[in-house]
Amino acid sequence: MSAGLDPRLLARAREVVADTTGFRDDAIAQEAVERVLRAELARGRVPTEVLSELQQLGSPLAYTLVRAVLVGETYFFRQPEHFRFIAMEGVPSALRHGAMHLRGWSAGCATGEEAYSLGACLLACAPAGMPVEVVGTDLHEASLEAARRGTYGAWSRRESAPALHTVYEPHGGRQVSIVPEVRKVTRFAPANLLAPLPERFGLFDFILCRNVLTYFSPSARDAAIGHLARSLTPGGLLFLGTVEVDRCPTGLTREGPPELQAFRKPRVEERTFMTLPPPQPSVTSRVTPPPRRLSAP
Secondary structure (H helix, E strand, O other): OOOOOOHHHHHHHHHHHHHHHOEOHHHOOHHHHHHHHHHHHHOOOOHHHHHHHHOOOOOHHHHHHHHHHOOOOOOOOOOHHHHHHHHHHHHHHHHHOOOOOEEEEEEOOOOOHHHHHHHHHHHHHOOOOOOEEEEEEEOOHHHHHHHHHOEEOHHHHOOOOOOOOOOEEEOOOOOEEEOHHHHHOEEEEEOOOOOOOOHHHOOEEEEEEOOOHHHEOHHHHHHHHHHHHHOEEEEEEEEEOOOOOOOOOOOOEEEOOHHHOEEEOOOHHHHHHHHOOOOOOOOOOOOOOOOOOOOOO
């Protein structure tokens, strides 16, 4: 037990984090929770007052706790095989099926490197003049503010992640900033993966949700994947992290090798075909002739 902290306060703080983020209990950093609580008590608040505020999931303190435990590790073109698959398979397939625009969602985008990488990828692959839009969402408002600024240091563009498409340009010293054409097609908004994305966001051709669900409890992970799948346009692709699921999500089909963790939402005609009953063997109609009458001897 942590010295000096009311166990009821600690327990409630961890419940708030789990209820808001969907994190498993063992994925909630105890040190981060304690640091927030100690800071509140150091301001002169009494444990009962802090506990009372924690009864409200949307309170400022609840948000501070969530912000403290969220993991913001990301960089440009992380898991480059996903971007290669989008460029070589995903976009050509969408165009063959009559796509009039390309839309992507970076779910759990942190500070925006993934969203901008997706925007650069789609811009490079789209025919001239085709509309492209990417939405990045996250729970952490401070991360979203950093994403909107679009200025990054060396850690965001580490050598292990090759620059597959032009996404940034020098910005004084060792920093870079997002090129205007990519910035123009990328926007950011707060959203929680435990809830359906509001309808105003529309449907997406490509959804990236990598290295986010690994912290979720099984029930929270299943709920989040369901929300992600419902936000796919028919034929759209969902990309998950390498070890986040061990089976194909319900209603989707696996694309590529298992380690790619790419899943496609069947198109309407494919779903219709998949639900048709197997053909029955044809039976030729036969008319049974009347029995022959035998003549008397």
